[in-house]
Amino acid sequence: MSTRRRLDPAQRRTELLDTGARLFAARPYEDVLMEDVAEQAGISRALLYRYFPSKRDLFAAVYRQAADRLLGEATFDPAGSLTEQVSAALDAHIDYFVANRNTVLAANRSLAGDRVIQTIIDEECAALQQRLLDATGFENRTRDLVAAVLMSWLMFVRTLCVDWLANRTCSREELRDICLGALRGALNPVVRFD
Amino acid sequence: MSTRRRLDPAQRRTELLDTGARLFAARPYEDVLMEDVAEQAGISRALLYRYFPSKRDLFAAVYRQAADRLLGEATFDPAGSLTEQVSAALDAHIDYFVANRNTVLAANRSLAGDRVIQTIIDEECAALQQRLLDATGFENRTRDLVAAVLMSWLMFVRTLCVDWLANRTCSREELRDICLGALRGALNPVVRFD
DNA sequence: CACCTTAGTTGACAGACGTCTACTAACGGT
DNA sequence: ACCGTTAGTAGACGTCTGTCAACTAAGGTG
Numbered sequence: 001m002s003t004r005r006r007l008d009p010a011q012r013r014t015e016l017l018d019t020g021a022r023l024f025a026a027r028p029y030e031d032v033l034m035e036d037v038a039e040q041a042g043i044s045r046a047l048l049y050r051y052f053p054s055k056r057d058l059f060a061a062v063y064r065q066a067a068d069r070l071l072g073e074a075t076f077d078p079a080g081s082l083t084e085q086v087s088a089a090l091d092a093h094i095d096y097f098v099a100n101r102n103t104v105l106a107a108n109r110s111l112a113g114d115r116v117i118q119t120i121i122d123e124e125c126a127a128l129q130q131r132l133l134d135a136t137g138f139e140n141r142t143r144d145l146v147a148a149v150l151m152s153w154l155m156f157v158r159t160l161c162v163d164w165l166a167n168r169t170c171s172r173e174e175l176r177d178i179c180l181g182a183l184r185g186a187l188n189p190v191v192r193f194d
Numbered sequence: 195m196s197t198r199r200r201l202d203p204a205q206r207r208t209e210l211l212d213t214g215a216r217l218f219a220a221r222p223y224e225d226v227l228m229e230d231v232a233e234q235a236g237i238s239r240a241l242l243y244r245y246f247p248s249k250r251d252l253f254a255a256v257y258r259q260a261a262d263r264l265l266g267e268a269t270f271d272p273a274g275s276l277t278e279q280v281s282a283a284l285d286a287h288i289d290y291f292v293a294n295r296n297t298v299l300a301a302n303r304s305l306a307g308d309r310v311i312q313t314i315i316d317e318e319c320a321a322l323q324q325r326l327l328d329a330t331g332f333e334n335r336t337r338d339l340v341a342a343v344l345m346s347w348l349m350f351v352r353t354l355c356v357d358w359l360a361n362r363t364c365s366r367e368e369l370r371d372i373c374l375g376a377l378r379g380a381l382n383p384v385v386r387f388d
Numbered sequence: 389c390a391c392c393t394t395a396g397t398t399g400a401c402a403g404a405c406g407t408c409t410a411c412t413a414a415c416g417g418t
Numbered sequence: 419a420c421c422g423t424t425a426g427t428a429g430a431c432g433t434c435t436g437t438c439a440a441c442t443a444a445g446g447t448g
Binding site: 227 | 433434435436437438442443444445
């Protein structure tokens with residue numbers, strides 16, 4: 001210990017969140033030790049546990065921050081066809097997946113069962129579904145049908161993207177085109193897509 | 195130790211598989227200790243680790259057995275409409291989910307990220323997809339389209355069922371009807387369902 | 389029956405998460 | 419300037435997974 005820093009809890013928290021984000025982005029969840037996080041943040045393990053009662057809690061906070069950031073950035077361009085909009089959204093999403101590879105993999109694999117993580121992912125899906133739904137502008141029965149298909153499709157996309165992130169089975173473009181094709185294929189007979 | 199039993203490895207393995215199945219069915223994954231399994235099976239922890247190099251390996255073996263059993267039992271009745279067949283298949287699946295609650299929850303939540311578990315689930319999905327696909331009897335382009343929708347739908351079904359198992363948000367019948375309705379809704383405009 | 393292969397035991401250890409208690413020192417208010 | 423609140427530390431402990439080395443004994447075979 002050189003000199004002990006006494007910070008405002010809120011500020012300390014954001015610092016810890018940042019170090020956590022850095023480490024969880026750098027290596028797989030299991031390889032990030034609470035010890036490491038504490039050390040990198042220049043505090044004791046005990047204090048880290050005071051702020052985040054468990055490793056999962058820390059990760060959940062980190063992940064939520066990242067997810068919120070994505071949702072905040074990803075704005076739909078009201079101009080352009082629906083295909084273009086969805087395509088752009090997919091690109092943004094894949095960018096995000098690539099940029100946060102380890103974090104995303106941890107959330108969707110190692111911690112897929114965690115209630116908190118699940119909640120975050122569910123909310124993320126719900127938000128995306130809502131936006132897509134708004135972008136389509138359907139009403140009533142059609143809207144509900146499209147909503148169901150969309151949610152199912154989001155599941156499909158997430159699964160495929162996570163698998164792709166882990167196994168790199170195809171090119172980035174192919175991935176996007178497969179997802180887009182799946183949506184078009186599923187939705188085309190239901191409503192006029194473009 | 196009363197008397198030490200020296201068994202044929204194959205037989206010992208099946209015994210361990212059975213005790214494992216019993217315990218993993220009785221309580222959540224985290225609450226089943228390797229210690230417990232060894233004790234229940236009347237052997238030492240070290241020997242258990244000789245047969246299954248990790249707790250996950252043990253669980254994977256247990257889960258695979260259960261999944262294979264389900265696939266073995268679930269036979270499609272060639273008579274009857276497709277709706278009836280899918281409905282029956284769904285019922286069988288939900289039965290299986292209820293009967294193996296903790297095991298299914300462990301596989302789909304706690305261990306959702308495990309490669310081995312994922313492989314088992316993937317194979318299970320692929321098998322179900324194949325059967326449904328065969329039951330529909332479509333060819334070529336239609337077959338491929340239906341296959342994609344089916345896989346996506348299986349994702350939807352699994353997600354919904356696991357969530358239902360954990361949260362019991364609706365009745366058994368509602369669950370089945372929601373799943374069936376989703377398939378009909380998604381597939382109806384694509385091909386003649388019945 | 390004696391022997392030998394190999395199934396099985398024992399106990400100690402390392403690594404990681406998480407808990408707890410007692411201690412220390414930074415900083416804001418009077 | 420001091421002093422109390424409370425951020426922060428030190429470090430020992432318990433639990434569970436997984437590893438290892440040294441030992442023991444069942445049971446088929448010559």
